[in-house]
Amino acid sequence: MQLHGTATINELGHLTVGGVDTTELAKAYGTPLMIYDEALIREQCRRFHRVLEKSGLHYHVSYASKAFMCKAIVRIMQEENMGLDVVSIGELFNALSADFNPKNIHLHGNNKTIEELHFALDKGIGCIVIDSFDEISRLNQLAMDMGKTPNCLLRVTPGVEAHTHEFISTGSTDSKFGLNIDNGQAFEGVKAILDASHLNLIGLHFHIGSQIFGTDGTRVAINKVFQFFDVLKNKLDFTAQVLNIGGGFGIRYTKDDLSYPIETALEEIVESLKNAAQHYHLPIPQLWLEPGRSIVGEAGYTLYSIGTIKRIPNVRTYVSIDGGMSDHIRTALYGAKYEVALANRMNDKLEEVVTFAGKCCESGDMIAYDIEVPTPQINDLAVVSCTGAYHYAMASNYNQMLRPAVVLVKDGHHKLAIKRETLEDIIKNQL
Structure with missing residues (x-):
């Protein structure tokens, strides 16, 4: 797996992001869990500014909030001198709720x-x-x-x-x-x-x-x-x-x-x-x-727990995780390809080619096909990279699945940006 931004492998062979062990994040917040590398998000913003400041042009860079939006991200964009591109009253309301300057918002x-x-x-x-x-x-x-x-x-x-x-x-x-x-x-x-x-x-x-x-x-x-x-x-x-x-x-x-x-x-x-x-x-x-994608895409990782492993001789091995197309729709929607690793066994020998499947009731609910990993075990942590854009943003309650929690990591610290949904959230608007 490519490691982006602050992602490294520690002495235990665990994936760390922002100086935080992802296995510890799983213990603290549960899975599925979306992890954002705050330092990388900020650096991506600054890369745009550095080049354009040297160009001599008058310029304005707006973050396309459809890629991923929450109040924590909106605050980061304001701190990094970015504008916001919004496409709905919901996105506009979210931005204003985080005290974003309306003069820097484009609808x-x-x-x-x-x-x-x-x-x-x-x-x-x-x-x-x-x-x-x-x-x-x-x-x-x-x-x-x-x-x-x-x-x-x-x-x-x-x-x-x-x-x-x-x-x-x-x-x-x-x-x-x-x-x-x-x-x-x-x-x-x-x-x-x-x-x-x-x-x-x-x-x-x-x-x-x-x-x-x-x-x-x-x-x-x-x-x-x-x-x-x-x-x-x-x-x-x-x-x-x-x-x-x-x-x-x-x-x-x-x-x-x-x-x-x-x-x-x-x-x-x-x-x-x-x-x-x-x-x-x-x-x-x-x-x-x-x-949008270029600001947050590579900064995002999704962490899942492996629940079942189904080996079909001479056909395929399906490794099923505790999320699916309800939080990872792009594989089914676009045929998008991803890299997957075992976050708790990053240094183990790659021994088996498997397909990671979601738990939704759809045959097309797949995360990634034909991925080489260490022989997987139940309760291993599967991590998918580059899920920062159009994952939580396109998440749904299909099959009444709960949207995952979102956490920001930076300099060895982690903070919750979006709470995990609860069963009560599923029915709160129903009469």
Whole structure:
């Protein structure tokens, strides 16, 4: 297993994260347990800032809170000078509950409700990313009624295909997100916002997909948007102050995944932005980014207890753990691959190839296939790496399973960030 951030193996052969033995965390909090390396989260934020501060550009980095959100993470983001990208009234409420500065919050979504828009306007958030013609008229009327004029971006689709799973590729022509540049809808959208009495258009937004290695697609999209900027300048006399390129920076879930340093990607993006501005004789806009997975993904580990081991001769060995697709949906949803080890036996000889299965009543509830581990034993602790993004965030109560506890570790200390759900939590909203 790749070890990220502060993860090490101690003299007992146990996995430690943040200077804390994971077997001790299992004793203290039980399993399943999600563990976050706080130092690594902070370092990932700082990597973005270090490169962009040197670029000479005006920039803003917002954490895409859909990757994983809780009040403890929100506080860390504020301390690390990050903004927040939210996509629902729930995420916005969570952020404000942690006293996050609303001016540094951006609201996304392809179907924002009146309630969400009203709440955002009332709280004075920094920017609303408009996604459709319906939203333009809806938001303008609401802003007029409330005596507000919010800063807005228009989300556009530049027609660029990201080399990623089709469900997480969002910048192509056929997408539920944004207005298309090629068919003229984006132009009409910009015109409609500029004509709106209570909307202040400050720029454009695009996001071509997630879990992307390299910047080829992003650079093509930047050039495509600058072509569009040129049209907007000539036909509407509009000059964008902001270009938000979203996120999508990939992480290494397994040793077979590509490696593309954030620093390299950012340097190439900055160069592309400067070159495009020079080519079209336009001012360089502020560069806004929205990383999520790349901030928290590699910082997360999920710890499970092994309950049953089923060996089918000449077929497969199933090792079943005490969680499943209720807290680990990405394998079933995307066919995502993960690395798994035995946290209490990290130095033991690898002797057997097994498949880790969840306990939900679905044949597709798998954690990872064909993983080489020491011969597993009941009550061993299985640890899955790189579960910091889109795991707790996508967790459910399927099969009435309880969502796990979440703990932050740093400098030999651990603190609870989210309590484990209880049986009472399962029925508390039922009548």
